[in-house]
Amino acid sequence: MKAVILQFSEKEGLSLNDISLDDPKPEVEEVVLQVSACGFSYHDALIMNGTLNRGVSLPRVLGHEISGVIVDVGSKLSKKLIGSKVVVIPKDLGHRQNGGFAEFTSVPFSSLVFLPPDYDSIEKACLLFSPISVAAKAVKTCQLVKNNWLIISGASGGLGIHAAQIAAAKGVKVIGITSSEKKLKFLQKMPWFFAVFMETEPYEEILFAMTDDHGIDAAIETTSMSIERLLNTLTPKGRLVLSGQISSSKSPIVPAEVIFRELQIIGSLGASLPEIDECLNAIKKGAIEPIVDRISPLSAHSLETAFTRMTNREVVGRILISPLASSSV
Template identity: 25%
Template sequence: MRAVVTHEHGGLEQLTYDGNYRDPEAGAGDVVLRVRACTLNYHDVFTRKGMPGIRIPMPIILGIDVAGDIVAVGEGVEDFRVGQRVLVDPIERVNGGLLGETFDGGLAELVRVPAHMLIPLPDEVGYAEAAALPVAYGTAYRMMLTRGKIQPGEKVLILGASGGVGTCCVQLAKQAGATVIACASSDDKLERLKQLGADIGINYATGDWVAECRQRFGRARVSHKDEGGIDVVVNFTGGDTWVPSLRVMKRDGRLLTCGATAGYDPHEDLRIIWTFELNIVGSNGWSRDDVTALLELVRTKKLEPALHPQRYALEDAAEAMRLLDERKVYGKVVIEP
């Protein structure tokens, strides 16, 4: 089969296209899928570069989010059949592990997965739309609704709103009845985010987003008089944006975080947290119920996964990952083997 194989950690040069890689086989309880769509995540970038304390078996095929057709079933598989359209929930919840990290993922024509990781794919949902859901949209769903409990009328600021997680956060916050403020790096991205439901767009590349938020919404005060600020800030970038996020929040506001794409050990100012009684709410991953709920939202046209305008062939996976690494994408980047 054709595959993009990583033999050691490093830069994009470690993504090696192989036109004659070994085919996977379906063992007991497994299925083999023909990959129809694989979407990239920042986790793929981190896995390629290497993450402290996490050992990756090499060689490895990256690609966590996968949708496709079953082409083979192993002994003991009764709930799925050859030819069935499916989405993979990439967490191996029985024996532990993660598709595209601890065992081969979707940057290939074929992929082997345990059958218990499969979710039937409704005919109304396309492969690319489905493959956009588990990691980014599942993470966003848990962070915004299960953990964050976004309420009608709240003001919600979303940093990095143009990526996979961010585009879902925009839609979920809008559906919850919030006023959505989206931050992105270009006017083009902001225009697309407004089409998804963002009420206000802030270009952080050309202006001071903290100053603009304070101008529009005021700022928290030590006194409870003249209350101002933003109810909820969604920050999964970390790094230099962390303390500025605290500075735009209202008293008793909530900062939601599910990642740290720009750095996990930011400078901190604890004085802001205790002075304004702020709440830091962490969210980790997603549940199977989160993914099935998202599939139903997509099936009923209540949610539209945002996909990067250009689709990429397997041979161009390195270029697609370069754009992701450089934050030059909108929504989810799709590889179609």
């Protein structure tokens, strides 16, 4: 099968390479998927640049946001599963086990979410667990009610843009923060945002004016943007939910501000099966729209381009890598 592998050499350092591998064979309680699509996430980018190496063994096929069709099953599983459309809840994929930037991949049966047979967008379905359900959990962690205020950093990214949709559907007033004029103009056209600002703007003062000095009820951090600035927008007893910053960078926090304003700083990771089911139903009803920047064919060049565009902060939503795509669309 065709795959893209990340490997390390003393001469070239970390590099991506197109490679041919044997088709995977399932263990007794595994299935083999023909990959329909795999999302390229910030997590993948951090592994590619060497920032995130904890638990990662090389050489490795990256990619953990996977949708596909079951084409083979282990000896303890029913052959009737073959042909089922599924999404994967990742565990070690792209770390100690080869992931989804390949034509086929093997995964535990226990990690599958089954899609309805008539589900018509299996490529976009790869975003069901992450970023969509992960974003839903972050919004839930904020404990917001109708007419509350929410600020989201990295509002055009995979986590941010789906968190905005989910919160807005609950009647929350969503403020987006983004990094470029192009993305600003795109987000301003979206119905989920009450207002959108560039991260270079002095938006803290503007937000207090907009909220009649109340401040923002909760913030969701999805990027390496200043956590201190998000805290400064919050009302007393406001919540900051950390969901996307997984690099080793440090953020200054003034403990006195947190203490005297009784702020809460909470981490949010992954999603539960009920949250995933809720998001799947919302997608089927059109209440959540998976936002795809582009779908690119499976190749080292496609991954390198995705990495460059993400590093340059050009991506809106997610770039998908699909072995079934012949060119970028």
